[in-house]
Amino acid sequence: MTNNANENAIESENASSRRRVAVLGGGISGLAAAWRLSKIAPELDVVLWEKTGRVGGVIGSKQIDGFHLEASVDNFITTVPWALDLCKELGFEQELTSTNNRYRRTFVVRKRRLYPLPDGFMTMAPTKLYPMATTPLLSLFGKLRCALELILPRRRSQEEESIAAFVTRRLGREAFERLVEPLVGGIYGGDASRLSLQATLPRFAEMERKDRSLIWSMKKSQKKAKKVKREEESGARYSFFLTLSSGMESLPRRLAERLESENRARVELNREAVKLEKASDANGANGDGGWLLTDSTGKTERFDAVLCATPSDAAGSLFRSVAPITSEVCAGTERTGTAIVHLAFRNEQVKRPVAGMGFVVPPSEGNGLLAGSFSSFKYPSRAPEGTTLLRIFVGGARSPDSLTIPESELLDRVLAETRALLGVEGEPLMSDVARFPNAMPQYYLGRLDAIRRLREELDATPTLALAGNALEGVGLPACVKSGNDAAEKIAADLGISAN
Numbered sequence: 126m127t128n129n130a131n132e133n134a135i136e137s138e139n140a141s142s143r144r145r146v147a148v149l150g151g152g153i154s155g156l157a158a159a160w161r162l163s164k165i166a167p168e169l170d171v172v173l174w175e176k177t178g179r180v181g182g183v184i185g186s187k188q189i190d191g192f193h194l195e196a197s198v199d200n201f202i203t204t205v206p207w208a209l210d211l212c213k214e215l216g217f218e219q220e221l222t223s224t225n226n227r228y229r230r231t232f233v234v235r236k237r238r239l240y241p242l243p244d245g246f247m248t249m250a251p252t253k254l255y256p257m258a259t260t261p262l263l264s265l266f267g268k269l270r271c272a273l274e275l276i277l278p279r280r281r282s283q284e285e286e287s288i289a290a291f292v293t294r295r296l297g298r299e300a301f302e303r304l305v306e307p308l309v310g311g312i313y314g315g316d317a318s319r320l321s322l323q324a325t326l327p328r329f330a331e332m333e334r335k336d337r338s339l340i341w342s343m344k345k346s347q348k349k350a351k352k353v354k355r356e357e358e359s360g361a362r363y364s365f366f367l368t369l370s371s372g373m374e375s376l377p378r379r380l381a382e383r384l385e386s387e388n389r390a391r392v393e394l395n396r397e398a399v400k401l402e403k404a405s406d407a408n409g410a411n412g413d414g415g416w417l418l419t420d421s422t423g424k425t426e427r428f429d430a431v432l433c434a435t436p437s438d439a440a441g442s443l444f445r446s447v448a449p450i451t452s453e454v455c456a457g458t459e460r461t462g463t464a465i466v467h468l469a470f471r472n473e474q475v476k477r478p479v480a481g482m483g484f485v486v487p488p489s490e491g492n493g494l495l496a497g498s499f500s501s502f503k504y505p506s507r508a509p510e511g512t513t514l515l516r517i518f519v520g521g522a523r524s525p526d527s528l529t530i531p532e533s534e535l536l537d538r539v540l541a542e543t544r545a546l547l548g549v550e551g552e553p554l555m556s557d558v559a560r561f562p563n564a565m566p567q568y569y570l571g572r573l574d575a576i577r578r579l580r581e582e583l584d585a586t587p588t589l590a591l592a593g594n595a596l597e598g599v600g601l602p603a604c605v606k607s608g609n610d611a612a613e614k615i616a617a618d619l620g621i622s623a624n
């Protein structure tokens with residue numbers, strides 16, 4: 126630490142007699158963490174540093190020519206409570222918008238045509254037998270192989286297994302390639318032969334462990350869910366996915382506004398943390414004096430605790446000297462990028478429309494697309510009357526060049542594929558490209574052990590915490606939970622009880 130840094134650090138310490146906590150990163154994970162921390166420990170002085178000039182991280186909404194576009198996060202799942210609870214806490218109840226139930230179906234591309242995913246097929250297992258028996262997506266052999274799943278024994282080994290190996294073992298190669306691989310690719314953009322089932326979709330590993338057959342287990346939980354639904358019929362109900370009518374970006378924006386206006390935390394934009402080190406205490410003993418954080422302008426401040434919610438590469442470099450195992454795991458996390466292309470047409474330009482939420486594309490189609498959403502069916506208020514708004518995903522491990530080729534080339538490529546799939550004629554009314562290089566951490570084989578080692582180290586490192594999408598889920602609810610958990614760790618380390 127330089128003399129200058131020492132003076133600055135001491136200056137900021139004198140400015141506040143309250144204990145200071147730095148939250149790094151103003152994406153949903155960091156904002157949720159700052160919010161939670163300010164609620165359970167209002168006595169702390171919480172400061173959030175965000176590298177860019179805006180909060181929200183990858184989340185971004187925009188309006189173009191009457192169309193509402195979501196650059197990345199489109200909606201969030203409600204089967205887990207964390208994102209929904211946060212929205213309610215922030216007063217978003219009137220804005221929660223359910224998906225349009227009339228268009229529940231998802232389609233799968235096969236030989237450049239769209240076929241409905243068999244009704245009741247949930248990510249990697251069927252819940253209804255008749256639609257599986259009649260789907261044109263599988264051959265007779267493929268269907269019989271799927272049915273065999275009902276009598277296959279469970280796997281003995283508890284070792285991590287790839288999603289590809291698991292599904293091929295249980296349902297056969299055809300069901301994997303034609304149904305599961307496109308669904309998983311559409312969500313994670315990763316390589317299913319390397320994605321760890323236990324780290325990415327643990328509930329399916331648990332189904333096999335508990336009930337042996339996935340089909341049987343899914344049917345059992347559907348029955349249970351129906352019973353709960355009947356019992357809850359009178360209460361407030363939400364669809365499987367929800368969005369916000371004012372756009373998903375209003376969630377991080379409101380969080381930041383409320384943190385500031387209610388004096389819960391200070392949000393400092395354009396502040397990039399570049400160095401984190403242990404501070405020395407008054408006697409010079411290393412480690413008891415909190416943390417020193419340096420920003421990209423060279424200014425250093427002292428904090429009693431640090432909660433890092435940056436993407437994993439930044440966390441990897443910040444933690445290098447203070448938590449080497451965490452640093453190594455974060456820096457070694459492979460990430461893929463995604464591009465989202467919005468296209469709008471007049472309804473009559475779409476000659477082969479399909480009534481559904483969207484479609485997924487198997488890699489064997491070779492067109493580089495991962496998936497598409499019919500945004501104007503899913504959330505009708507997003508497009509003017511008489512128009513169709515499409516949201517196409519490209520990139521992932523499948524076509525990394527989508528992130529680097531010129532935007533106009535990417536647009537032409539996606540437009541050509543869209544024309545072929547939906548029979549679109551003429552030019553789009555509106556188009557938009559948003560690219561997110563390295564935005565999706567992949568939980569590849571070995572992830573469980575890496576996260577266990579990371580947790581062990583952080584548990585043994587008081588007043589230091591980590592949140593974000595590289596930990597235990599990439600979806601918005603999991604990010605909110607990671608922020609909540611990290612805030613609770615910091616509060617507990619500072620001797621403050623969460624209740």
Ligand SMILES: Cc1cc2nc3c(=O)[nH]c(=O)nc-3n(C[C@H](O)[C@H](O)[C@H](O)COP(=O)(O)OP(=O)(O)OC[C@H]3O[C@@H](n4cnc5c(N)ncnc54)[C@H](O)[C@@H]3O)c2cc1C
Nearest residue numbers: 150152153154176182183197198199200398564594600601
């Ligand atoms: C294209 C796309 C579509 C998605 N769609 C959905 C969806 O529909 N539903 C869903 O649930 N999830 C979706 N996700 C996943 C989800 O949106 C993300 O996992 C989540 O928003 C990540 O939030 P985060 O705060 O962890 O990270 P980020 O959003 O990446 O935020 C991290 C922040 O840290 C800042 N930062 C970086 N380095 C520093 C530093 N050194 N100092 C200070 N600040 C720093 C960055 O500027 C950024 O603002 C999608 C993701 C992508 C990429």
